[in-house]
Amino acid sequence: MAKNIVIVLAGGSGERLLALSARRAKPAVPFGGHYRIIDFTLSNCVNSGLSEIFVLTQYRPGSLMKHLEFGKPWHLGGNRSTLLVLQPHGASEGLSWYKGNADAVWQNLHLIQERTPKCVLILAGDHIYKMDYRPLIDFHRARGSALTVAVKRVNPSETPMLGTCVVDDGRILEFEEKSTNPKSNLASMGIYVFEPEALIAALKQDAEDERSSHDFGKDILPRIVRNGEAFAYEFAGYWRDVGTIDAYFEANMDLVGIKPAIDLDDGEWPILSRFPDQPAAYLSQTSSVTTSLVCDGATVEGKVEQSIISPGVVVEPGAVVRNSIVLHNTRIQTGAKVNLSIVDKNSVIGSDSKVGSGIDFTPNRRYPSLLTSGITLIGKGSYIPDGSTIGRNCVVEIERPKPGPLRIPSGTWFNNSQS
Amino acid sequence: MENVLVMILAGGSSEHLPVLTAHRSKAALPFGGRFRVIDFCLSNCMHSQMPSVGILAQYNPASLILHIGDGSQWDLNRHSGGIAILQPYTARGETNWFRGTADSLAQYIDFIRDVKCEHVLVISGDQIYKMDYRQMISHHTVTGSDVTIAIKPSEDLLPLSVGGVAIDGEARVIDLKEKPQRDNFSFYSLGIYAFTKKVLVETLEGLRDGQFDIVFDVLIPLIEEKRVKAYIFDSYWADVGAVDRYFETSMGLLRKPPALDLNDDDWRIYTKPSLRKPAFFGRTASVENSLVASGCTIMGNVRHSILFPGVKVNQGAVVENSILFEDVVVGKDCVIRSTVVDRRAHIGNASFVGFGNPTCPNSHYPDSLSSGITIVGSDTHVPQEIRIGRNCLIGSDLSTEYFPGRDIVCGESLVRETRWQKISS
Numbered sequence: 001m002a003k004n005i006v007i008v009l010a011g012g013s014g015e016r017l018l019a020l021s022a023r024r025a026k027p028a029v030p031f032g033g034h035y036r037i038i039d040f041t042l043s044n045c046v047n048s049g050l051s052e053i054f055v056l057t058q059y060r061p062g063s064l065m066k067h068l069e070f071g072k073p074w075h076l077g078g079n080r081s082t083l084l085v086l087q088p089h090g091a092s093e094g095l096s097w098y099k100g101n102a103d104a105v106w107q108n109l110h111l112i113q114e115r116t117p118k119c120v121l122i123l124a125g126d127h128i129y130k131m132d133y134r135p136l137i138d139f140h141r142a143r144g145s146a147l148t149v150a151v152k153r154v155n156p157s158e159t160p161m162l163g164t165c166v167v168d169d170g171r172i173l174e175f176e177e178k179s180t181n182p183k184s185n186l187a188s189m190g191i192y193v194f195e196p197e198a199l200i201a202a203l204k205q206d207a208e209d210e211r212s213s214h215d216f217g218k219d220i221l222p223r224i225v226r227n228g229e230a231f232a233y234e235f236a237g238y239w240r241d242v243g244t245i246d247a248y249f250e251a252n253m254d255l256v257g258i259k260p261a262i263d264l265d266d267g268e269w270p271i272l273s274r275f276p277d278q279p280a281a282y283l284s285q286t287s288s289v290t291t292s293l294v295c296d297g298a299t300v301e302g303k304v305e306q307s308i309i310s311p312g313v314v315v316e317p318g319a320v321v322r323n324s325i326v327l328h329n330t331r332i333q334t335g336a337k338v339n340l341s342i343v344d345k346n347s348v349i350g351s352d353s354k355v356g357s358g359i360d361f362t363p364n365r366r367y368p369s370l371l372t373s374g375i376t377l378i379g380k381g382s383y384i385p386d387g388s389t390i391g392r393n394c395v396v397e398i399e400r401p402k403p404g405p406l407r408i409p410s411g412t413w414f415n416n417s418q419s
Numbered sequence: 420m421e422n423v424l425v426m427i428l429a430g431g432s433s434e435h436l437p438v439l440t441a442h443r444s445k446a447a448l449p450f451g452g453r454f455r456v457i458d459f460c461l462s463n464c465m466h467s468q469m470p471s472v473g474i475l476a477q478y479n480p481a482s483l484i485l486h487i488g489d490g491s492q493w494d495l496n497r498h499s500g501g502i503a504i505l506q507p508y509t510a511r512g513e514t515n516w517f518r519g520t521a522d523s524l525a526q527y528i529d530f531i532r533d534v535k536c537e538h539v540l541v542i543s544g545d546q547i548y549k550m551d552y553r554q555m556i557s558h559h560t561v562t563g564s565d566v567t568i569a570i571k572p573s574e575d576l577l578p579l580s581v582g583g584v585a586i587d588g589e590a591r592v593i594d595l596k597e598k599p600q601r602d603n604f605s606f607y608s609l610g611i612y613a614f615t616k617k618v619l620v621e622t623l624e625g626l627r628d629g630q631f632d633i634v635f636d637v638l639i640p641l642i643e644e645k646r647v648k649a650y651i652f653d654s655y656w657a658d659v660g661a662v663d664r665y666f667e668t669s670m671g672l673l674r675k676p677p678a679l680d681l682n683d684d685d686w687r688i689y690t691k692p693s694l695r696k697p698a699f700f701g702r703t704a705s706v707e708n709s710l711v712a713s714g715c716t717i718m719g720n721v722r723h724s725i726l727f728p729g730v731k732v733n734q735g736a737v738v739e740n741s742i743l744f745e746d747v748v749v750g751k752d753c754v755i756r757s758t759v760v761d762r763r764a765h766i767g768n769a770s771f772v773g774f775g776n777p778t779c780p781n782s783h784y785p786d787s788l789s790s791g792i793t794i795v796g797s798d799t800h801v802p803q804e805i806r807i808g809r810n811c812l813i814g815s816d817l818s819t820e821y822f823p824g825r826d827i828v829c830g831e832s833l834v835r836e837t838r839w840q841k842i843s844s
Contacts, residue, residue, distance in 0.1 A: 033697035258699070270694065275694055275695070277691075279681035280453045280727075281710065282709075283709055283710075284707070285708045291700065293698065294700060296693070296713045309697075
């Protein structure tokens with residue numbers, strides 16, 4: 001029997017994640033200490049018994065390829081299952097860089113044609129949730145649907161970021177993409193189950209349409225909805241789109257607690273990843289760690305509160321990390337204070353520096369709609385000199401600083417890594 | 420180093436590690452929060468680019484086999500060479516268990532013959548050290564030795580389990596004795612031997628009935644007949660074959676600086692990854708000078724301790740100077756001191772473990788359990804609100820009903836005797 005196949009859309013640059021996705025694809029952005037965003041989707045696939053998985057990439061796939069290891073962490077690969085990462089290849093006439101996520105699938109149509117699957121699942125690679133896709137597939141087949149979209153009821157405040165569906169008895173009557181005043185609060189989760197023929201037909205029409213943006217949400221869905229062949233499957237569990245810095249930060253913090261939003265060690269539904277093979281975390285005599293996650297390979301000699309400490313991070317004596325996410329191998333030096341910040345990998349916060357400091361919450365001047373809640377972002381491999389002060393809503397990427405402390409006021413976008 | 424075969428002696432249990440080696444071999448003993456003891460020599464093999472490794476395993480090997488898998492953690496999943504776990508087997512003719520270290524090698528003499536190599540490095544799977552075996556093999560080759568024995572100056576207390584070595588001015592080994600009086604020898608043997616393959620094979624072939632031991636029956640006779648040289652290794656090395664040494668070596672990791680650096684980027688120690696979430700520290704957590712592995716949930720107080728993956732310390736509990744293996748649960752308001760708690764054991768709420776007078780040695784194991792350390796076996800459920808003294812031995816798989824309904828006094832043992840697990844008093 002032909003297996004259902006899964007296509008994970010992992011090509012996006014995730015521009016709204018700013019410096020976090022500057023050098024890696026959005027699904028490869030580290031999450032929850034030692035995971036990456038795509039781990040949730042892939043774990044859902046294998047836990048649902050799906051074992052033919054193709055990950056379509058385009059934007060900076062290096063981190064993602066290294067992470068996926070041809071599927072080994074998810075027990076994929078070998079003779080009976082597949083995990084392939086596919087870059088655009090332009091091998092034959094008419095192939096090019098992907099013009100949109102629908103075009104990405106169109107250019108890889110042979111994956112479906114060669115296999116004659118009963119269903120094709122198209123999944124976003126950048127959402128945080130646990131979901132058994134089997135009841136969704138059963139629903140899809142029971143309704144004889146051409147396309148089934150998984151939907152979730154969301155707060156009205158979230159709908160402008162999402163596509164919403166007007167649904168009657170399971171059938172989608174209308175689909176609105178990122179509307180400010182939508183008719184429904186049932187949001188599309190970016191999870192689609194297609195009949196292969198319907199998918200191929202829709203992609204073909206889309207490819208021939210020169211005005212199309214070749215996007216599943218904007219172009220493919222509305223087309224099938226107009227034909228009255230799309231159904232909605234309502235999902236009630238935890239689900240987060242982590243497309244913005246605020247959403248990314250909140251979803252991370254949802255994991256910190258005695259009853260986290262997602263149980264990562266659930267024996268029934270494990271979230272698998274390329275786990276660190278480092279020694280246990282060391283907490284010294286002078287350490288204090290409360291309401292936080294700490295990964296293997298970390299060394300904590302300072303104070304950590306309400307934070308996530310990734311593998312290999314060092315928090316030196318007298319340093320304080322509060323309400324922050326510190327990614328792999330970053331060093332917070334003696335006396336430094338990090339507050340409401342995300343510090344990317346391999347960075348150094350110099351002694352007695354303050355990151356996320358002050359009461360000035362001026363939104364970021366370059367990204368006024370994206371950085372307003374006070375979160376400061378330090379880019380990968382940055383070096384913040386001793387005694388610096390960095391305000392709130394900042395994005396700072398400095399690889400080779402000039403000597404002497406920096407004064408970076410709230411709302412600043414600062415980048416000298418290209419210099 | 421394509422011309423070396425490494426044979427790891429990982430066969431043994433240990434009467435000096437009661438309960439902890441009831442269900443696993445010494446080499447599979449958890450160490451340092453994330454590792455097994457054998458990870459150290461396997462990581463040494465990896466960094467030293469040893470292409471072929473044979474592991475001689477006999478005693479309860481399941482835990483070891485599961486841990487090693489295909490050897491990929493140590494880059495030993497190779498098309499040629501790689502890792503092989505070698506166990507006793509039946510055959511036409513005479514069939515025996517491994518009757519000793521030399522016997523285990525002799526039973527796999529065909530394996531040794533078949534691997535294309537010039538030298539065979541025979542090491543123990545139960546020691547903690549970082550060594551570049553290539554340097555020792557070079558030394559062995561350059562000096563034109565038939566056998567090279569790694570030795571260490573015995574300024575420190577000579578560990579009881581190892582052999583004393585005497586050398587002459589040219590570093591030739593002139594005497595080797597097992598378990599000697601410490602004053603008589605200025606070096607001790609690390610149990611790391613490089614053999615020229617031809618010499619090893621000939622010696623194993625020549626073993627007579629009753630000759631099973633690598634020191635008595637292979638090395639000591641060779642000192643007379645062949646060129647046996649010493650290789651002085653003066654870095655950190657520890658044998659963890661007894662409770663005291665295991666405990667002290669573990670706690671050495673918490674010293675500042677640690678006795679052995681586990682975060683050494685030039686010589687990482689590799690192990691099977693732990694498929695766990697990050698450790699969670701609750702609002703009431705307080706942790707000092709401790710190693711805490713992934714998957715732990717800490718709500719209580721932890722001081723000078725080593726916690727393996729998945730340990731849960733509930734609110735109000737105090738864990739001090741202790742080693743807790745995977746998935747141990749410490750109930751609310753417990754106090755645990757100077758105790759090794761094996762996997763999945765539960766300590767009931769408000770119980771005290773490791774209290775009282777440390778000068779009263781264990782009744783069953785007075786030699787191994789006399790310095791005050793208490794051991795709780797795997798999957799045992801200690802009831803609520805009891806006291807367990809020091810130098811106590813609490814066996815594996817005991818339900819709360821098995822406990823006598825009173826305190827367990829210092830030096831007492833509580834062990835279920837089974838067909839597989841006999842306690843020799």
